[in-house]
Amino acid sequence: MPRVLLATCAEAAGRDDDEPLLLAALADAGLTAAPADWADPGVDWAAADLVVVRSTWDYAPRRDEFLAWARKVAGETALLNPAEVLEWNTDKRYLGELADAGLPVVPTAWVTGAAELPAALARWDGDLVVKPVVSAGARDTARFPAAERRAAAAFAERILAGGRPVIVQPYLARLDAEGRPAWSTSTAPTATPSARAPCWPVLRSGPGCSPRRRSRPGRRPPRSGPWGTPSWPRSGRAPASSRSTPASTWCPATTAGPGCSRSSSPSRA
Ligand SMILES: Nc1ncnc2c1ncn2[C@@H]1O[C@H](COP(=O)(O)OP(=O)(O)O)[C@@H](O)[C@H]1O
Ligand SMILES: [Mg+2]
Structure with missing residues (x-):
């Protein structure tokens, strides 16, 4: 057999x-x-x-x-x-190859150094998603409201400081409905004290946190x-x-960004 x-x-x-x-x-x-x-x-x-x-x-x-x-x-x-x-x-840079081949992918800005961040973060209005090119289960992935570009930059810089290139994408709300539920549907800006975290923690799509997982x-x-x-x-x-995270509670990505991280920082990953 x-x-x-x-x-x-x-x-x-x-x-x-x-x-x-x-x-x-x-x-x-x-x-x-x-x-x-x-x-x-x-x-x-x-x-x-x-x-x-x-x-x-x-x-x-x-x-x-x-x-x-x-x-x-x-x-x-x-x-x-x-x-x-x-x-x-x-390595999510394969998305660039798919785009070059004419396949539809989420619009993406690729950032290999801090000097490229301002342009990437200014490329789209509205909420942005920042994540490393190597990730799984929404690790080190965070969503930032339009008013929090500085926090997004700080988050991205911490990932870059750990030696990993960064992806910036517009936040696509339809993924919440169509894809795996990695984000909270709450409109609360953050689960952490407002003095700390302007970013929106991400629910990990992998273990523990999402309703389906x-x-x-x-x-x-x-x-x-x-x-x-x-x-x-x-x-x-x-x-x-x-x-033991209940499905309905906030769960920051394993190593979410400034203020969001409860246990570690992106640069450790
Ligand atoms: N641009 C985006 N807009 C909305 N949701 C996103 C976006 N990027 C990622 N997500 C959410 O975060 C999850 C994890 O992101 P993904 O790019 O698939 O990385 P991973 O390799 O960690 O799974 C996705 O399944 C999706 O729910
Ligand atoms: Mg994924």
Whole structure:
């Protein structure tokens, strides 16, 4: 029976609502499948017939390590998506290539240094979204009202100071309705004290915070590998800050910007 490993991460434990559905569908199709943490050195990836990258939400701060893992796995067994694709699409600069190819993408200003920030932040009226080129689960991603360009600049500068280029985009309200709910629908400008944070914290679209992604204890099947690879969890649980956040509360991005961050800063990522 073909054996499939679904690559995931400790942060995703209990928070990937799609995982049990996929496991059930794969079982129905006659495949033996189990989740496994990509960062767990004890997992025998070569023993799988196929490794599928599913919910590796924590790769952003350790992208090089993640891509090295992908290349290693690809050398041992079949990997989907291929390592070359992961290398390409874990850096949002691929959006520029899609745009160059004539595909519609969200209008985007690319900022590689602080000198480019003023023009990028002046390019659109209204609310802006600022985020790093390498991110996942809305990490280090924040929305700023039109009146808060200085805060947006400070946020972007902190990301740049950490060595990561920045993306500035107009805030597209329709994504709230059509896409994954990463933003709060509240009109409150911030959950943090007004003296601190002019930016609007982002609800993380990944673990814990969004209505569709919150933890639902008891819904997950036991995570043990079907062929002797104890696959979950080996390397700890998600941070307490994201473990028990009710869906309806504000949840700043893991390392949100000036004033918004409760635990860390963008430059640490
Ligand atoms: N320009 C934007 N306008 C509105 N919402 C956005 C915009 N950019 C990002 N978002 C919201 O933030 C989420 C995360 O942004 P995304 O660019 O997909 O980065 P990530 O790689 O972290 O998922 C999106 O799913 C979307 O809900
Ligand atoms: Mg996304």
